[in-house]
Amino acid sequence: MKVDHLLRQTCEWLRGTGPNSDIVMSSRVRLARNLEKMPFSHWATKKQEKETLENLEGAVLEADLMRGSLCTRMSELDDIDKQFLLERHLISREHVVHPEFKSVVIGDKEVVNIMINEEDHLRVQVMQSGFNLQEGWRIANRVDDSLHKKIKFAFHPDWGYLTACPTNTGTGLRASVMLHLPSLVMTKQINRVLQAITKLGMTARGLYGEGTEAEGNFFQISNQITLGSAEEDIIDNLERIIRQVIGHEENARKTIMKQSREMLLDKICRSNGTLKSAHVMSTKEMMGLLSMVRLGVDMGLITDIDRRAVNELFILTQPAHLQKIEGRVLNSQQRDAKRANLIRRRLEGR
Amino acid sequence: MLCDECGKVKATVHLTEIINDQITKLNLCEVCAKQKGSDVEQHFGIADLLAALSDVESEPPAQGGVPASKNKCAQCGLTYEDFKKVGRLGCGECYTAFRASLVPLLKRIHGSNQHLGKSPSPSSIKELKLSTKIHEELEAAKQDLLKAVKKEEFEEAAALRDKIKFLEKKIREAKV
Numbered sequence: 001m002k003v004d005h006l007l008r009q010t011c012e013w014l015r016g017t018g019p020n021s022d023i024v025m026s027s028r029v030r031l032a033r034n035l036e037k038m039p040f041s042h043w044a045t046k047k048q049e050k051e052t053l054e055n056l057e058g059a060v061l062e063a064d065l066m067r068g069s070l071c072t073r074m075s076e077l078d079d080i081d082k083q084f085l086l087e088r089h090l091i092s093r094e095h096v097v098h099p100e101f102k103s104v105v106i107g108d109k110e111v112v113n114i115m116i117n118e119e120d121h122l123r124v125q126v127m128q129s130g131f132n133l134q135e136g137w138r139i140a141n142r143v144d145d146s147l148h149k150k151i152k153f154a155f156h157p158d159w160g161y162l163t164a165c166p167t168n169t170g171t172g173l174r175a176s177v178m179l180h181l182p183s184l185v186m187t188k189q190i191n192r193v194l195q196a197i198t199k200l201g202m203t204a205r206g207l208y209g210e211g212t213e214a215e216g217n218f219f220q221i222s223n224q225i226t227l228g229s230a231e232e233d234i235i236d237n238l239e240r241i242i243r244q245v246i247g248h249e250e251n252a253r254k255t256i257m258k259q260s261r262e263m264l265l266d267k268i269c270r271s272n273g274t275l276k277s278a279h280v281m282s283t284k285e286m287m288g289l290l291s292m293v294r295l296g297v298d299m300g301l302i303t304d305i306d307r308r309a310v311n312e313l314f315i316l317t318q319p320a321h322l323q324k325i326e327g328r329v330l331n332s333q334q335r336d337a338k339r340a341n342l343i344r345r346r347l348e349g350r
Numbered sequence: 351m352l353c354d355e356c357g358k359v360k361a362t363v364h365l366t367e368i369i370n371d372q373i374t375k376l377n378l379c380e381v382c383a384k385q386k387g388s389d390v391e392q393h394f395g396i397a398d399l400l401a402a403l404s405d406v407e408s409e410p411p412a413q414g415g416v417p418a419s420k421n422k423c424a425q426c427g428l429t430y431e432d433f434k435k436v437g438r439l440g441c442g443e444c445y446t447a448f449r450a451s452l453v454p455l456l457k458r459i460h461g462s463n464q465h466l467g468k469s470p471s472p473s474s475i476k477e478l479k480l481s482t483k484i485h486e487e488l489e490a491a492k493q494d495l496l497k498a499v500k501k502e503e504f505e506e507a508a509a510l511r512d513k514i515k516f517l518e519k520k521i522r523e524a525k526v
Contacts (some may be wrong), residue, residue, distance in 0.1 A: 036442055043440040120439070141468070148470055153423030156482060159456065160465030162442040166400065166452065167459055169445075171467040228462025342352045 002072050003081050003106075007324055010108035011088060013128070013178075016307035016313060018130020022298035023246050025178040027128045027220065028089075029136035029235075031144055032120040032163045032172035032319035034154040040164035043047035043115045049117055056116045056151075060105050065139065066114070070106045089127070089325035093117055098243065112143055119164050120172070122147070127178035130173070131242065133175050133235050140229070160227060170227030175235050177242050182217040182295045183252035184245075193248060194219070200241055201225050207300075216287035216314065223246070253299060268296035272305075276347050281340035286317055293347075305347060313346055353379035397437030400455070423447040446485060481521075488517040 004010045013026035034040060038052055051071075054284035058068055074082065074095055082099065085091045090113050091104050103116040115123040124147075126140045147153075153163040160170040168174070184190040205220045223238050256264050271292035275281075293308045315321060317339045324328050326338060353361045354377050359375035422429050428440030430448050439445065445452055456463045491513050498507040 034442060036424070039441045041439060042436065042438050043428060144468075153470065155470055156442070156445055157443055157469075158464060158466075160467060160469075162439075162445050164438040166439070166456055169456060170460065170465050173467070225460045225462075227456060227460035227465060230467040234467075350367055 002070065003084060004324070006084075006088065006106070007111070007321070009109065010308065010312060011315075013089070013127040013129050014308065014311040015129040016311045018128060020246055021130035021307065023180055023249050024131040024242070025129075025180055027131060027133045027136050028125060028174075028176045028178070029133060029140045030123055030125040030174045031140050031161075032168045032174075033122040033124070033144070033147070033161060034163060036152040036154045038121065041119060041121060041163060046101070052121055053101050053103060053117055056121060057103055058113050058138070059147060059150045060116065060122070062150065063143055064106055065112055065143055065295045066105060069108070069112075070105060073202060074102040074104065078300075080320050080323050084324055087315060087318040087320050091115060092118055093125075107108075109231045110303075112139060114143075118166070131177065131239075131246070133177065133239055137173075137175070137231060137235055167224075168226050171229075171231050171234065173226055173231050173234055174222055175238050176220050176222030177238070179219050179221060179242070179245060179249070180217055180291065180294060180298075181219055181245070181249050182291050183256055184249050185217050186256065187252045189248065190219075191258070195244060197221060197241060197245070202238065203243060215284065216291040218291075254296075255290050257299070265301060268292050269300055272296065272302060272347070275343050276329070277344070278340045281317075281343060282336055283318065283339070286339060286343065287314070290314060292342075309346055309349075311344060316346075317342060353377065353382050355379070355382035397435060398436070400437045421447060446482070446489070484517055484521055488514065488521070491517065496521050 012196045013028070018024075018027075034050060035056075038044065039048055041049060041052070044052065057071055061069060061071055074091070077085075077099070082091070082096045085104065086093065086096055088110065090106055090110065092115065095102050095104065096114055097117060101117050105114045105116070107113060110127065112124070112126050114125070124140055124143055126136045126143075156162055161172040163169050163172055181190060181193075184193055196206055201224050203222050203224050205222075206215060206218065221238070221242060223234050225234070229237070271289040275286070275289050275293060290310060290313055293302060293305065294307070297305055297307050297310055316325065319330075319335055322335050322338050324343070325342070329337060351361045353359050356379060359379035359381065361379055363378045363380060363383035364375070423440055423444045424447065425443035426440035428444055430451060433439055433444070433448065439448075453463050491510050495507055495510040495514065498504075498510060
């Protein structure tokens with residue numbers, strides 16, 4: 001299949017490197033753009049959607065950093081492949097549910113990827129590992145600049161880039177950071193932190209975006225406002241807030257270590273032990289246990305496993321990934337067994 | 351009536367869901383309703399929120415006496431009612447067509463209605479500003495024409511008709 005080779009590479013955002021990577025899993029920047037004079041995807045006729053798709057596929061593949069990228073139409077992928085791309089954060093749920101006249105263009109190492117005919121005609125997304133929004137914006141801006149040379153985007157001097165939903169109008173920029181905050185959860189401070197973030201015009205969500213649970217103590221925090229501030233200021237603002245959250249998580253880690261070191265060690269080592277010996281493992285159970293192991297690695301309490309191996313497990317053990325590794329359809333029982341097997345082998349370094 | 355989920359506690363929350371035209375009724379106790387809460391929230395989409403926000407502003411009637419909600423975007427045919435239902439605009443031109451209602455909505459969402467970030471290259475901005483100005487002038491002239499006809503001010507109407515023709519010609523020539 002077209003997307004199979006992705007399985008053999010570690011995507012950029014899972015590398016476990018970059019600034020503050022003990023707390024920040026990844027940083028993401030996305031830009032929403034639409035063609036001038038062409039109805040937005042949901043309002044376009046099939047003919048217009050097809051025209052947009054064909055024009056944009058060509059333009060995107062010629063853009064800076066995008067030459068030689070993998071371009072695939074959603075309608076040509078089977079259900080497992082679509083789910084696989086969703087699990088890797090390369091496409092949205094909308095792309096899975098309504099695959100007609102939609103494409104995704106995936107750049108080298110999955111750093112840049114572009115969805116065509118999503119809610120907006122173009123959604124340019126850049127992923128970075130660790131806390132690295134500035135670099136993400138620099139790359140997104142470069143791709144966008146080069147797209148501007150070929151495409152006339154819908155733009156108004158007062159309202160900026162015009163998007164299907166008015167919540168994205170202006171810069172069309174959504175910057176988000178995936179944070180691992182187990183200590184704020186354990187010390188029951190997380191709700192207070194999330195509430196404060198919301199008051200400051202930011203949003204917090206779970207691992208797989210809108211409407212998902214914060215499994216594995218992962219929280220995605222992003223800007224809400226896109227109009228009235230320049231891109232650099234939006235990113236600067238978000239960064240300042242994230243730095244505060246990182247500080248709170250660091251303090252919570254120190255406090256737990258000081259006050260209940262044994263309890264913490266017990267929790268981490270039991271999680272590690274269960275993962276290394278279980279034969280049946282659901283995604284939900286795994287997320288909780290793996291989160292503890294990651295905390296152990298990040299705090300230097302577990303030294304025989306590296307962060308990248310833990311990060312990769314979060315994705316490789318998702319349902320579609322397991323089925324692609326096995327090369328066949330698996331039911332939920334079979335998946336739970338395969339998942340346990342994969343985790344055991346990986347954590348033992350085999 | 352007992353809770354449909356746990357079957358143990360008296361149901362106090364009654365939920366009606368419509369998914370793909372199928373109506374399901376759920377009677378839940380408070381605990382189960384809370385657990386189900388996240389599912390329920392997802393069905394309350396952005397369209398509802400936007401509709402609520404845009405209704406807060408009293409809808410200014412468009413010039414010429416047509417209520418803004420019946421206004422149609424000349425380019426894509428979307429009405430303001432459509433927008434309120436789906437929470438998405440139809441095309442870039444909709445922003446100008448529904449300007450009167452959208453400006454306060456944008457202000458409510460973002461706390462601002464003035465873009466400060468990146469723009470297409472300076473030359474295309476100039477072009478755009480000109481294009482936007484002509485389109486807005488044309489829209490105003492059309493509304494004035496309707497008013498003039500209504501008031502039977504035919505001299506005024508004739509002048510406006512010429513102005514519209516001139517502006518339309520300018521748009522065609524410049525392809526802006």
